[in-house]
Amino acid sequence: MADLINLTIDGVALAVPKGMLIVDAAKTIEKDIPVFCYHPKLKPVGLCRMCLVEVGTPKIDPATKQIVKDEAGATVIAWQPKLTTACTTPVSEGMSVRTQSKPVIDAREDVLEFLLTSHPLDCPVCDKGGECPLQNLTLAHGPAVSRYDYADKQHNDKHAPLGDLMFIDRERCIQCARCIRFQDDIADDHVLQFHNRGRAEEVITFSTPGFDSYFGGNTSDICPVGALTTADFRFKGRPWELKTAASVCGHCAVGCNTALNTRLNTRTGVREIKRVMPRQNEQVNEIWLCDKGRYGHHFTHAANRLTHPLIRKDGALQEATWESALQLISDKLKTVPGQKVVGVIGDRLATEDAWLFGRLMTDVIGAAPAFVSPRTASAYADVARAAGLGADADFKALGKGDVIVVVNGDVEEQAPVWFLRLRQAVVDRGAKLIVAHHRSTKMHRYAAGIARFAPGAAAQWVAGQPAELAALKDARNAVIVFGDEKLSGHNARALAQSLAHALAEAGHADKPNSGLVPLYPHGNTQGVCDAVDPSRGAMPESADVAWLAGVGDPADAPRAGFTIVSELFLTPLAAAADVVLPAAAPAEREGSYTSGDLRAQRFWPAHPAHGESRPDWWAFQEVARRMGKDWSFGGPEAIFAALAAAHPAYNGLSYAGLAAVKPQWPMVGRAEVNFGGTVYDNTAGLGARTARVPVGGAAEAPVEPTLADLTRPEPALYRAGDLIRHSAVLAGRLV
Amino acid sequence: MLRTNRAADIEKVFAKYPTKRSAVMPLLYLAQAEYGYCSPEAIREVAELCELDPTEVKSVTGFYTMFNESPTGKVILDVCDDLPCALRGADAFMAHCESRLGIKAGETTADGKFTLRSAMCLAACNRAPLLQANGDYHYDLTPESFDKLIDELGK
């Protein structure tokens, strides 16, 4: 380990990698040097001056250029006369650091007293109270009393909106610039800046709409005081009243790890989600969330959630018991031939739901394999499964020598956190980016190569062996991210196949950090398709019975004599059904999702299910049992075991294994709010990569796009008609 | 519109720098000359020209004292009352300016002709008391010469 540097901190000897900052080195031996502006995910700036320490280096004799030793043979340390910021100073060989000496302790007290001359003492009404670095560090290191005349405090705007999603309390801000730096360096949306200067310096936005970024919510996590609060959570609860459940965001293919904070409404007796926080998973979302993931949780508590099964009687849907609904369904299914039953399942359901639904259709009812909605995405999921990322893949390992290709996708709109991570691979670490699309996207800003093709002609472009893809040949690793914008299922599949082919041609087929990454519409498109192995043929014009489980798009539903709908809400499809089964929302149950980069991850219930709603797998099992099948899965764990035994992608994985954790770097999370912000650490599971499964069959040729393909709207993060329309805070941003 | 009214100037400014961003300050001066101050529209225009977010431009106008974010009088009088000038009577001189114009430093006359401001050192301390009127120096002032200057500038 030639690259380790030896140093001592407060007399403790340690060795850390070259280039590490003193503040991080101290962290490795669990010594906290207090910080405000420093954040392990942001470039150091050294402006708050909270982390001042004493630093010395081995004394060198100017004559001999040798290190000076004392009588005992120990290295003499030359201490620097001024205190040094631990957050900007990298370690060096033989360095000595004092973090507890009198000058250091005094300096902390001094800086805190300075900060508090301008900071209001409104902790009792501040949202950050209880998880506030300033509060914590003041208790630990601050002066007992301030000599500043309280009446002399500067008064600034409180609760000033920064657009519709964020509020700022300008008195609380300590000008650490974490929020500005996040927006500048990580989100690349320069919509927060300082205005004015000196003591009058304050954070502003002047964009339209205000604070125009998909990632703004993260700034409230990393703000070390209660200056930045989200419109969603402010005044909604105190941190110590909140309970937390680990979850996984289902809004896109990234699968960000989240922590659902719930609070008991003592008036109604209902426990509700109050906020969604990031949960650290360095290989998935690090510590970030996009605003859709953060604010898009309100559907769980939507007023029109289904609470009881419904059965059509006399032309109208009427409340019924589960028993009668399940009996009605199984009776009906027994009377029709299996081939006349069509199952369609949405890609938002858990993998375990999908596995049982698939078995129910083929093994119990004797129907053809179910369809997965949306049809376009389900058309190429097996190709993506075959050519996806390898087991150890990590976007964070991409850098110089690697090539990232984005084809026909808008990464920021479709998989926002991947956008952040891929952008950093390119901008900060030197990976080469090639973007091919029929229109401009934010990713184009960082592209070394840009190709354009006609709308809907992505597969044709790849088939033409474009010069831009020649870069794949010399790449150390190659990651191809692709989307299905303006493509039919057939053409999307052709695109995936040709991209997989291009990867293989260039020698990347078996590399661990190379592969295809599809920009699926939702969080479990891959898992549902894996479990169902969906039909890719034409949807039958009509059926005797159709079972639509979580299907959003009416175009994906066949006309049927008898329709069963499993749903959260009374959607148009549900309203037209004969039986409606109320499904438990993800936050009300457990299960697993498989992300677009092939990681299976578990989520846990955060609060009891609404009314009598139940997990979908339970309803499927109940129907199967009524049809004579002796299923007795106790829950997702057992179902996952069955899937893992049967499906090569999941062979060897266990549900319990998905809950395994190991230490992550940087060390952030609950115990570390001072350091990393209010992000949660990951104690519930980092998930596990599922395996590639080869797919047979020759590559199909793309066909001309149809008018229907070309008129489909562009993907947009806040495309309405989604679950997110239940989030009032996002109303102004829906498109 | 800046883009149409000052096209030649804008082109000259951009030609001076290898990046568009460096043109922000010179363009803000142009905008200020065009609109009288750095109005929100001016800021958005400059942002568009420099391919920046308006927030970044607003940040610049907020940092530097010579960019005015609200309308000012036709003539801005920056009277230095920093230490070297104060040693040579700048505070008393400033008091005269205030009474002659009938406003306090920091204010604009009711007719919109003059804005009086107190300035930090203007690098001409040997000629105190002094002021800048819209950037032009006027040195060795006395109450009498100030009054004359105001009469002239006020015409």
Next chain:
Amino acid sequence: MAKHLLLRDLDIPNIREIEVYQANDGYAAWHKAVTTMKGEDVLGIVKDAGLRGRGGAGFPAGLKWSFIPKDVFPKYVVVNGDESEPGTFKDHQLIRGNPHQVIEGTALCAFAIGSNLAYIYLRGEFSEPGKALEKALDEAYAKGMLGKNLFGTNYSLDIRVHYGAGAYICGEESALLESLEGRIGQPRLKPPFPATNGLYNKPTVINNVETLANVPLIVHNGAAWYKAMGTEKSTGVKLFSVSGHVKNPGNYELELGKFSIQDLLDMAGGSSTGRPIKAVLPAGSSSPIIPAANFGAKLDYESMGTIGSVLGSCSFIFMDDSVNMVWAARKMIRFFKHESCGKCTPCREGTNWALKLYNKMLSGEGGKADIDLIADVNKQIIGKCFCPLGEFATSSMTFTLKHFKQDYIDFVEKKMGGSPEFLAELARDAHATHGGH
């Protein structure tokens, strides 16, 4: 001094015009350098001459130039004409009176390091003197002194003027670069230094206007000639901006190390008020104040150090014994509070707090405890700031307290606060300065 080397406008009428400048050996060094010399030769001469930076820190110019990596392109020269230190007005006179010498010095610096583009950063308030400089630049282009393929060689050079917009901190070199790049003028973290990561992240030399104005003469007359002036470590001539309570305030060009503070005071005609001079700030508001007892010190970098002060930018603000240092220190703190960029805590909060305490003193509400608190707040700032501005601010407190503690005690005991003049000054301050800073 018979003839001026920098303030040649005092000896030669109209030297700001290129014909006159050229008739007096102007651009001769430039022509010689471009047509007959290599960059490193020019650099060598400047290094040998021992020219030290005139912007404040006194860093050897040639040494600074030698840090520029040879193989990285493009490189830049940036001339610091921000001149905002209270009491400093030498660069102002140079660019107005002798602009071609500044341009020629800039050009020689660019040639020495192999740069093809230089910016002269003038404080925004210099729009009027800046016109003189811009006119001179136009003349220089017209006469073929600047532009493409100079004198038939393949060396090209452009020099452009950029204006700040009112921010003292932009005199600090890294803040200046931020400003030139179109950002707010907050200093950058160092390292890396501008020599490797300067303007647009490229190698950059930043020198003061006056520093570069010396260069044409050095290249023209040789290092030995220049070194013969001044002392061993402080070579050459220097401009001294003299202001305050003196009869003849103005810029004085003196050989370094040959004269004392008292000599300078005498040259400026002595006290203008008839009262004895009590003290001087030798480098504007940011410098340690020097009581009259130490006026024997010689005017060079080393001698000023031995009396616990600095030569800095050589802006001597003389004050007679009518000045109470509480008032003077308040003026200075007001300046620093106004100019603090806001980036680091001690400077932003410390200057704000200190000003409030001085305001309390002036308003007549201050007591002895406030003197101690001022000392404490001051100590809390010292050694903790991100850039020198915050440290500069402490000088006004540290050294007035050190040398004139009695002024503070008198101020309280004799109830000097609360006078109508002070109250008027405070009232004005409360809302006078622009931008709400």
